[in-house]
Amino acid sequence: MRPASDAVAPVEVPRDKTPHRDTDPGPGGSRSASARLRRRVTRDPLAAGSAAVLLLVTVAALLAPALAPYDPDVVDNSVRLAGPSRDHLMGTDQLGRDILSRLIWGGRVSLITAVVPATVALVAGSVLGILAGYVGGWVDTTVMRVVDTLMSFPYILLAMGIAAALGPGLFNAMLAVTVVTIPIFARLIRAAVLSIKESEFILAAQGLGASGWTTVRRHVVPNTLSIMVVYGTLQTGRMVIAAASLSFLGLGVQPPTADWGAMLASGQASLRVAPHVSTVPGLTIFVVTLAFNVLGEAVRDALDPRYVGDLDAKAAA
Amino acid sequence: MTELLVVDGLHKHFPAPRRGVGTVRAVDGISFAIDAGEALGLVGESGCGKSTVARTVMRLYQPTDGRIRFAGRDITRLSRREMRPLWRDMQMVYQDPYSSLDPRMTVTELVGEPLRIHRRHTPFDRRRRVVELLELVGLDPTFTHRYPHEFSGGQRQRIGIARALALDPRLLILDEPVSALDVSVQAQVLNLLRSVQKTLGLAFLFVSHDLAVVRHVSHRVAVMYLGRIVEMADVETVYSAPSHPYTRALLAAVPVQHPSERGRRPRALLDPGRRDADEPASGCRFRDRCPVSTAVCRDVDPPYRLVGPGHVAACHHPGTSEPAMTGATP
Amino acid sequence: MSAAPRAVAGLEPARPTLLRVEDLVVEFVTRDGVVHAVNGASFDLGPGETLGIVGESGSGKSVSAMSVTGLIPSPPARIVRGAAYLDGEDLLTASSRRLRELRGREIAVIFQDPMTALNPVFTIGSQMTEAIRVNDRAVSRRAARDRAADLLARVGIPRPRERLQQYPFELSGGMRQRVMIAMAIANRPRILIADEPTTALDVTVQAQILDLLALAQEELQAATILITHDLGVIAELADRVAVMYAGRVVETAAVGDLFDHPVHPYTEALLASRPAAVPDGEDMFQIPGVPPTPLGDLPPGCAFAPRCHRRDGRARCVTESPASWDVAPRHRAACHFWTEAPA
Numbered sequence: 004m005r006p007a008s009d010a011v012a013p014v015e016v017p018r019d020k021t022p023h024r025d026t027d028p029g030p031g032g033s034r035s036a037s038a039r040l041r042r043r044v045t046r047d048p049l050a051a052g053s054a055a056v057l058l059l060v061t062v063a064a065l066l067a068p069a070l071a072p073y074d075p076d077v078v079d080n081s082v083r084l085a086g087p088s089r090d091h092l093m094g095t096d097q098l099g100r101d102i103l104s105r106l107i108w109g110g111r112v113s114l115i116t117a118v119v120p121a122t123v124a125l126v127a128g129s130v131l132g133i134l135a136g137y138v139g140g141w142v143d144t145t146v147m148r149v150v151d152t153l154m155s156f157p158y159i160l161l162a163m164g165i166a167a168a169l170g171p172g173l174f175n176a177m178l179a180v181t182v183v184t185i186p187i188f189a190r191l192i193r194a195a196v197l198s199i200k201e202s203e204f205i206l207a208a209q210g211l212g213a214s215g216w217t218t219v220r221r222h223v224v225p226n227t228l229s230i231m232v233v234y235g236t237l238q239t240g241r242m243v244i245a246a247a248s249l250s251f252l253g254l255g256v257q258p259p260t261a262d263w264g265a266m267l268a269s270g271q272a273s274l275r276v277a278p279h280v281s282t283v284p285g286l287t288i289f290v291v292t293l294a295f296n297v298l299g300e301a302v303r304d305a306l307d308p309r310y311v312g313d314l315d316a317k318a319a320a
Numbered sequence: 321m322t323e324l325l326v327v328d329g330l331h332k333h334f335p336a337p338r339r340g341v342g343t344v345r346a347v348d349g350i351s352f353a354i355d356a357g358e359a360l361g362l363v364g365e366s367g368c369g370k371s372t373v374a375r376t377v378m379r380l381y382q383p384t385d386g387r388i389r390f391a392g393r394d395i396t397r398l399s400r401r402e403m404r405p406l407w408r409d410m411q412m413v414y415q416d417p418y419s420s421l422d423p424r425m426t427v428t429e430l431v432g433e434p435l436r437i438h439r440r441h442t443p444f445d446r447r448r449r450v451v452e453l454l455e456l457v458g459l460d461p462t463f464t465h466r467y468p469h470e471f472s473g474g475q476r477q478r479i480g481i482a483r484a485l486a487l488d489p490r491l492l493i494l495d496e497p498v499s500a501l502d503v504s505v506q507a508q509v510l511n512l513l514r515s516v517q518k519t520l521g522l523a524f525l526f527v528s529h530d531l532a533v534v535r536h537v538s539h540r541v542a543v544m545y546l547g548r549i550v551e552m553a554d555v556e557t558v559y560s561a562p563s564h565p566y567t568r569a570l571l572a573a574v575p576v577q578h579p580s581e582r583g584r585r586p587r588a589l590l591d592p593g594r595r596d597a598d599e600p601a602s603g604c605r606f607r608d609r610c611p612v613s614t615a616v617c618r619d620v621d622p623p624y625r626l627v628g629p630g631h632v633a634a635c636h637h638p639g640t641s642e643p644a645m646t647g648a649t650p
Numbered sequence: 651m652s653a654a655p656r657a658v659a660g661l662e663p664a665r666p667t668l669l670r671v672e673d674l675v676v677e678f679v680t681r682d683g684v685v686h687a688v689n690g691a692s693f694d695l696g697p698g699e700t701l702g703i704v705g706e707s708g709s710g711k712s713v714s715a716m717s718v719t720g721l722i723p724s725p726p727a728r729i730v731r732g733a734a735y736l737d738g739e740d741l742l743t744a745s746s747r748r749l750r751e752l753r754g755r756e757i758a759v760i761f762q763d764p765m766t767a768l769n770p771v772f773t774i775g776s777q778m779t780e781a782i783r784v785n786d787r788a789v790s791r792r793a794a795r796d797r798a799a800d801l802l803a804r805v806g807i808p809r810p811r812e813r814l815q816q817y818p819f820e821l822s823g824g825m826r827q828r829v830m831i832a833m834a835i836a837n838r839p840r841i842l843i844a845d846e847p848t849t850a851l852d853v854t855v856q857a858q859i860l861d862l863l864a865l866a867q868e869e870l871q872a873a874t875i876l877i878t879h880d881l882g883v884i885a886e887l888a889d890r891v892a893v894m895y896a897g898r899v900v901e902t903a904a905v906g907d908l909f910d911h912p913v914h915p916y917t918e919a920l921l922a923s924r925p926a927a928v929p930d931g932e933d934m935f936q937i938p939g940v941p942p943t944p945l946g947d948l949p950p951g952c953a954f955a956p957r958c959h960r961r962d963g964r965a966r967c968v969t970e971s972p973a974s975w976d977v978a979p980r981h982r983a984a985c986h987f988w989t990e991a992p993a
Binding site: 365366472474475502503504505506507508510511514515529530531532533535536555556569570572573574575576577578579580581582 | 706707852853854856857860879880881882883884885886888905906909919920923924925926927928930933934935936937938940941
């Protein structure tokens with residue numbers, strides 16, 4: 004038994020006889036991610052504006068039949084290329100069709116061609132990414148070689164190539180955009196999985212006896228969700244442009260269906276006399292894409308600092 | 321025979337990271353045994369391989385060579401599936417309270433996970449058991465729905481301990497469980513570990529670089545250097561009458577406990593001119609830094625000698641280096 | 651919430667002071683609110699003296715000492731008030747140019763993590779010669795290299811010329827820290843600030859570095875601010891100690907006094923909760939609860955009150971922030987009930 008050291012000053016401090024209890028939950032108690040997001044969206048004008056824009060576009064697209072003042076396909080040669088007026092708030096195109104109505108109906112197409120491929124690509128890409136990242140080995144190598152090959156082509160060019168090969172049409176356009184986007188998500192999610200795999204909690208799960216499948220399901224996937232949401236949102240913006248580009252070139256939906264990219268294309272001939280025919284849809288594409296990007300960043304900021312409530316590490320002053 | 325864990329000639333080698341050739345012999349021939357209810361402290365500086373020992377014994381790594389017997393059964397080559405039921409009896413507490421808990425799970429889910437994996441309880445029983453465990457580790461049971469980031473480091477370690485105890489293990493492997501905590505919180509967690517060890521009669525393999533900490537939780541202590549155990553004895557002996565020059569140097573290097581002791585004793589006993597972590601090719605791996613190394617140390621790897629009852633040291637000249645003044649050692 | 655009130659004018663006899671920090675308050679403006687890193691810290695440093703600033707995470711020890719160097723990025727940091735006088739000049743209001751002049755020449759910093767404090771893509775030699783020449787344009791490259799080799803030898807690095815050609819990753823942690831110390835003393839600064847210089851090191855290496863710091867300090871006669879959480883390091887090197895908790899200095903004393911007669915309950919508790927303070931076989935003394943987070947509004951009263959073993963439920967501890975009392979010659983403590991400290 005070591006004698007009480009005489010070098011340590013005998014400090015008469017009463018012993019803590021209470022049971023070992025932590026009654027306060029410690030530092031942090033940080034606001035949840037959704038609260039942070041809400042705060043960002045309401046305070047930051049850019050984020051608020053973007054959320055409003057996207058909300059508007061979505062609602063307009065859903066309520067198109069009720070909202071659009073005119074039938075988008077109705078041709079009226081008497082009012083061709085008319086500028087904005089009380090009758091036609093955004094004017095008419097070269098066939099006398101109301102631009103506002105076409106914009107609203109076109110919103111449906113544009114949103115679908117952006118959101119559906121984004122979602123499908125996200126799911127497919129994530130599955131591949133998780134597989135490659137977690138399983139590793141030859142699975143990883145195979146998947147990543149395919150991904151690398153696809154990614155060595157410029158995004159839009161590859162989409163155009165696939166769409167052209169498949170032929171025009173809405174479905175083919177969506178397919179092309181999906182295929183081109185899957186590798187992006189696969190690579191992203193794989194990177195996230197690789198870093199999660201190094202965490203001690205994964206080791207702990209294995210030590211508890213969790214099978215690979217259980218570990219992936221309960222630990223890996225929930226921890227990649229935030230990345231998926233963020234980059235899904237950001238990528239959707241990019242896909243609005245991709246879809247518009249395809250239909251601009253005549254590869255997407257076919258006329259007479261209203262679509263922003265097609266509207267942009269058809270207004271080219273009359274750019275000098277009636278610029279609004281192209282600029283209105285063009286501006287819309289721009290604003291919607293920007294809105295997705297800004298919102299995506301706001302979401303990333305809200306979800307990113309998972310440890311923001313953890314100040315033990317940060318406040319090591 | 322009450323030996324719960326027997327490790328015999330354990331080796332774990334990793335492929336060398338940089339030069340691409342050769343291996344890193346993280347664990348290079350370790351043997352020890354832990355009885356049921358006994359706490360063995362494994363002490364050493366960074367790079368000595370102690371964490372690797374912990375993880376290999378836990379079978380998170382596959383041993384390169386040697387044998388591990390747990391509860392009488394040879395677990396050296398078992399697959400993950402075969403290990404699964406054994407992990408009920410042998411659990412681990414990890415070093416980093418910030419990354420050893422899944423940030424996406426609530427406390428209940430975290431502590432209840434082992435119960436869920438091993439399908440031992442109904443959900444209702446699980447909840448009850450979780451509450452029981454939280455009380456055991458001194459956490460307020462009303463916190464069950466909070467997430468790890470809402471807790472302090474010390475509390476997170478308690479959650480980790482609760483999780484490790486969920487299935488009533490017989491052996492707890494602790495890998496630097498308090499190193500990442502503030503000093504004022506370390507004592508809390510160490511006291512908790514002491515009490516849990518006593519009341520539940522657990523065996524411990526307690527790995528740490530901090531000599532003072534190990535002293536309070538262990539019955540016996542093994543000192544590691546570059547993949548080998550260089551000395552092992554009961555805790556009082558190691559701290560008051562160490563025999564191996566490295567152990568003596570370690571103890572001597574600990575800062576004084578009171579300013580009046582400054583300069584009273586020789587402190588940095590090791591040759592500062594050592595080459596970085598390159599082990600010598602032959603003989604005792606400590607010889608380049610050892611204050612008493614001689615020719616035989618250069619040629620012959622020292623065997624374990626019994627230098628006292630229950631006290632072994634791997635040295636050709638045990639007990640001959642400058643004794644660390646023990647007046648203020650931890 | 652205001653920071654701690656100023657010190658009570660005291661019985662302290664006048665003594666030469668090299669650096670005096672008064673009532674420093676530093677905040678960090680972050681996304682999640684304001685972090686009150688330092689809440690009214692005052693300490694001073696005499697010439698040639700080693701002042702140890704000891705505290706746990708969140709105590710503000712690093713931020714207080716580093717704010718005199720101008721190395722705290724601001725924003726997000728904001729010096730709300732306070733002054734740091736060096737030779738009568740307030741460093742907190744000095745221009746960044748002036749601070750750059752002082753850094754390296756008058757004030758040198760030894761950082762905590764030798765792995766990250768040295769630039770990995772430059773050789774040791776180039777970093778050291780840069781450190782020398784930046785502060786003394788007149789020195790030629792060759793002369794600087796010679797001086798660098800000499801410094802490396804003096805800090806105990808064998809074969810210094812070889813080391814100059816090496817990159818940081820080729821050196822061990824202890825070696826890197828020696829290099830940092832060499833760089834810090836290269837220009838014979840008057841003040842050395844060592845921020846947790848041994849925390850990232852193994853205990854045997856730590857012992858060597860502590861010896862080296864003591865030697866360097868002796869040779870340069872530099873005043874040193876030693877920031878650490880380890881009371882052992884304080885016991886080894888400090889002449890005077892300032893104990894910080896939740897951004898305030900709760901006790902200042904000569905090192906022997908602090909260890910023998912701690913007045914503030916936190917100091918007492920900190921000393922008692924060292925593993926070595928308790929014989930084997932007994933539970934260690936533990937301080938209940940956790941150090942407070944610096945984020946968000948500070949509660950009124952003493953920051954240590956929720957964990958204080960001497961509080962006895964008294965209301966004053968949570969309503970009124972304690973002043974800093976002169977409890978003995980050159981010994982100050984910020985506690986309402988300092989008279990109750992055990993003798």
